[in-house]
Amino acid sequence: QKEVEQDPGPLSVPEGAIVSLNCTYSNSAFQYFMWYRQYSRKGPELLMYTYSSGNKEDGRFTAQVDKSSKYISLFIRDSQPSDSATYLCAMTFTGGGNKLTFGTGTQLKVEL
Amino acid sequence: GAVVSQHPSRVICKSGTSVKIECRSLDFQATTMFWYRQFPKQSLMLMATSNEGSKATYEQGVEKDKFLINHASLTLSTLTVTSAHPEDSSFYICSARDLTGNTIYFGEGSWLTVV
Numbered sequence: 001q002k003e004v005e006q007d008p009g010p011l012s013v014p015e016g017a018i019v020s021l022n023c024t025y026s027n028s029a030f031q032y033f034m035w036y037r038q039y040s041r042k043g044p045e046l047l048m049y050t051y052s053s054g055n056k057e058d059g060r061f062t063a064q065v066d067k068s069s070k071y072i073s074l075f076i077r078d079s080q081p082s083d084s085a086t087y088l089c090a091m092t093f094t095g096g097g098n099k100l101t102f103g104t105g106t107q108l109k110v111e112l
Numbered sequence: 113g114a115v116v117s118q119h120p121s122r123v124i125c126k127s128g129t130s131v132k133i134e135c136r137s138l139d140f141q142a143t144t145m146f147w148y149r150q151f152p153k154q155s156l157m158l159m160a161t162s163n164e165g166s167k168a169t170y171e172q173g174v175e176k177d178k179f180l181i182n183h184a185s186l187t188l189s190t191l192t193v194t195s196a197h198p199e200d201s202s203f204y205i206c207s208a209r210d211l212t213g214n215t216i217y218f219g220e221g222s223w224l225t226v227v
Binding site (some may be wrong): 047103 | 118146152216218
């Protein structure tokens with residue numbers, strides 16, 4: 001079993017839809033959770049960073065963490081074609097050498 | 113957000129030669145930088161962790177003599193692929209940890225093609 005599980009997709013939604021992207025993890029030591037967006041042939045771009053259970057909102061993006069269930073989500077409201085990319089969840093913990101453990105990434109396509 | 117710059121973004125080299133990729137944190141200091149390799153449609157594979165002023169820590173299976181990493185300052189780490197072969201062709205990405213927290217920012221990546 002991988003430490004971080006993420007559905008690779010592809011996920012196709014119409015423009016304006018609410019998108020839900022999810023990751024589950026098995027290591028309860030993970031404390032810090034990140035979501036990155038990666039466009040084709042580019043480096044990942046940090047979207048959201050959270051470290052506590054609950055919701056964190058930034059514009060059209062909401063990151064949700066449920067440590068009791070070892071489950072994190074990223075919601076995208078009013079999705080746009082420019083949101084089409086691969087979304088990677090990543091997590092780490094203090095004392096873990098600051099290494100990130102990644103999900104496999106979910107490929108999202110927002111269609112007109 | 114913080115900016116991490118990688119150079120070159122694309123490089124083509126001949127088999128047997130060496131190529132150096134630079135990773136710079138432009139507006140923050142980074143004691144730790146990371147080097148990844150990514151194959152098409154796959155997630156990032158951590159190659160090594162680079163700490164300023166000390167030797168890099170390589171992941172299992174990564175040849176330290178082939179992938180030389182130097183982290184000479186708080187804003188610069190370099191990856192040198194020595195005696196490159198076509199199978200080294202890949203997308204190499206660096207990341208840097210912000211000193212103030214646990215946030216990690218990525219560079220734009222460098223495409224290496226060995227012919």
